[in-house]
Amino acid sequence: MSDPTATIEKLSLNDLIPEGAHRMRRLRATPQLRDMVRETHLRTDKLIYPFFIIEGKKEKKPISSMPGIYQQTIDEVLKEVEAVQKQGIKSILLFGIPDSKDSEGSGAWHKDGIIQKAMREIKKHFPDIVVVADLCLCEYTDHGHCGLIADGKVLNDPTLQIIARTAVAQAEAGADIIAPSDMMDLRVAVIRKALDASGFHHIPIMSYAAKFASGLYGPFRVAAQSAPQFGDRKSYQMDPANGREALREIEQDIAEGADIVMVKPALSYLDIIAKTRQITDLPIAAYNVSGEYSMVKAAAQNGWIDERRVVLETLTGVVRAGADMIITYHARDIANWLKEE
């Protein structure tokens, strides 16, 4: 047997390198070239920033599970909306935390429900900010489920009636976009009909179309005080294992009249975002959820990762997968970082 080392020593580099080989590094040589060939851009105007709104005045309570995010009263929200708008963020998502809850979640649709009050104030002071109203009952029900309950089961059609009423109440209070997040069947169709019948033809629906039953909502449920008091959400939210079913949910919501379809969470479901991009030209939203946020925050606070790099990398990945817009608690940090770049 010949000595392999002796053989390779006889070969020059020219013998080894294929002729005319394409060299991918040519376009990576300088920052200027890298900027020129960059395919995907995370931009501040793609970001939607969430708020958790409580009753009362002059309160801004840190949320233990989500560093940098607060439960705050409407007067405080107004201050932050002003700051957010100055940063170039154009859209916000509102979650309400009512003082009292009941079995039907009536705080969701009441004219003086927390979200309706907040929207009227926000739109009065900041008419240009796009206000997305999350539409779900779980923050308002005493049992913490996203629908009405009978015999320990979450009912679909009776829930639809309350959802329709809530959508109209939100539109009346000034919502620019209605975003149902409950995962009941047929809610998009019902909301569309209810909005149209009430003179709100012009209000778009951003459907949480493929929303998975995810462990990554944990920090949010602390923030929104919306954890189910019994059982789980698996009879309405999707099984994380099911990609084909997610696409059927998306097709169904498009057929029912959704204007924007959402995939949630984002980072474990990039394949769903990418496949959604292939089946529709509708705008796609991705929800970078609380658990995704808090994991990064925790690791960064421990000095284990570079927060800025990791956030920009992962959310650029979400855009690369095909999302047109991202709901993210990192929005204010990202807006600052992108200004510096």
Ligand code: PBG
């Ligand atoms: C309510 C709702 C949830 C989120 C948004 N709307 C949580 C849930 O289904 O329990 C999650 C958001 C997040 O984790 O950031 N249906």
Ligand code: ZN
């Ligand atoms: Zn819910």
